[in-house]
Amino acid sequence: MPNSAFSSANLVLLALTYFFYFGQFGVLIPYLGVFLDGRGFSSAQIGELFALITLARILGPNLLAAIADKTGQPLRCLQIGALFTFTTFCCAFVINGFWALTISFAFMMMCWTAILPQIEVLTLNCVHANPARYSKVRLWGSIGYIVLTVFTGKMIDEFNSEAPIIIGAFVLFSLFMATLFVRQPPADPSHQMVTESIWKKIHSPIFYGFLSSAILLQISFGPYYGFFALYTRDLGYSGQMTGWLIALGVVAEVLIFLQSGKLIARVGVKWILFISMLLTALRWYLLAVLADHLAVLIFSQILHAFSFGMAHAASMHFIYHYFNKKHQGQGQAIYASIAFGIGGAVGNYGAGVIWQQGVGAELAFTLAAGFALLSAFLLLFISAKRM
Template identity: 45%
Template sequence: MFRLTAKPALSLAYFAYFGVLGIFVPYFGLFLDGRGYQSAQIGLLLALVTATRIVGPALWGTLADRTANPLGIMRFGAGIAIVAWLSSLVDFGFWPLLLGFAVFSFFWTAILPQLEVCTFHSLNDDTGSYSKIRTFGSIGYIVLVMLGGWLYQRFGSEFMPGTALLFLFLLLLSLVNLPPMPPPPSKDQPKLSFAELFSSKVLWQFMAAAFLLQMSFAPFYGFFTLYSRDLGYSGTLTGLFIGLAVLAEIIAFYYAGRILQRFSFRRLLACCYGLTVIRWLMLAFVADSPWLLALSMLFHAGSFAIAHSCAMQFIQQFFPKAQRGRGQAFYAGIIYGGGGALGAYISGISWQNGLGAEQTYVLAAIAACFAAILAWCLPKQMPKAALV
């Protein structure tokens, strides 16, 4: 079978993976609203689907370590995710849809943590090269966000299931064509017990900050397209707003390696989280101005791209090489799973079908503010587990 070389194959995998998210994340709320669900139901569905990401990454990370076959785990997860996604093509009601998306989300979690580990192995832990390959994920996201805005305006919210399905197949195809990855670290490499790793105050402080930040993103991921519609913006303009955020993200990812080398980890992370506070307050109070809303979208460069690059660097340096797979899984489960689920549930209650939009984004800003304080209190130097 034809095989791409490592960098093009990894770039295509990121493009397809985040292309699916470019349809799913911004337009899922509109899709559910189009099916007639209330904001509390949308929040519950988002929370339960996101909650599968708490246990999923740890399970898949353990299987990948024991089988020494992360590619097989990723391919299996993508295949079952496609089958589960088929439940969205026909409207069978809320509970079947909830079950279908819960299964989809659980198997979807098998992909990204292992993809991140394989990428760092292939690049010999070069953060700068990683950021450039990760940029293709942002490109996939922005392409689908822009395309989605046009499709929504032309065909309505039911465009989402079929369009995402096409990119799910592209993802599976890219994973099938990934070349063999470097062998996993040998068993005789130094390891620390997980009790030792997780007794670190620095690790839990970092995780708490990232958890709060991810909570703060929940109303943006779950309700921004509905919010934009309620403010009178067209589907195309909404796509442009999101596309502007991802364009800023792409540029930030491209230069992330240089930025991380130049600035203190602690100050950089606290600055990114502080920008997020301003971003959510702008959404709460000045989103009716298209120019100010567009300006707030540029903050995505810091609040997501640079913050994510900092987090990946933390995981790579804190965890011993033989345990980075589980470290990535732990981060994905606790932060994206737990933080995303709790944030989605709170947002669903606070949103009140749009009447509570302002207070919801204020709550998000408060969560981001506490995250920034915790980040500022981290050590000045990037820690290693053996030293903490």
């Protein structure tokens, strides 16, 4: 066990926590559609399930963050949330049917997404909000995503569509075990001295603009998160090839994370986000019209470096500096729950309605490109000096 929250050993444990947390994304997000398809769900049902469980992201992060900020115990909240995530996920082994799986996955999603703001707050405090040090810890989440995405794709090819559930249970148990050894920094005396209400920071044109842009970006991810693996399968790519394609995007994300601190300092949060969203629009349009060309598909996946990597790093930088320390957890939770919860739910539901067993794939990704463009456009109304 590390002797200090600021020790190298504790940062390694935080890196391991990111590895398993985002590794589960690599197991579940690309392949949940494949798993549900294997259990006989239609594309409309898959979209509805994704939308409903994504809505659960609104409650969980805000509830846990309020408790963590009030008690000053983000680590304890993280550990409890990780345990509940594992137990609720394991329900998929014994239940079936649309509503049974929807409810169990919704509870899992509520707990799972609730713990990410606590991981972010712990890490940012342990590295003293240094963007370069944060990126080096956070990139292990991307590595976990790569490793487990490729591995899960291979296991689907070797066995069947139930593989993501078996692998996911192991990953979530490992995540819980890793959190038991992490240490948190000592309480900051200034934490209790802050009297400014968080609502004053939330109710401002700057935050509304930032959050609205983030919602639109997440709406644009709907077809990708819900149907990319099914899309590539329909185009004739194997499960393993899909895993490698997804991993390629995350490799690009890792490389950009290593430079994100320097790029944010040089270019600024606003313009990093603006450029990232323009490139995201290009990415979705390429998937809409040219995904049957492997070279174009590879290029579109490299753009993940911006559509997620730089967009995430810049958003974390903005939130950390926008909210005071007492409200860090709640600020992170509001961003995660509203942007990913509402935006993700709308995007997933819309994609499910449009997809029509693959017939509407081109339309779905074209509309996604439009939402990404709108996301970039909104940022033009925010002063770069305020971000």
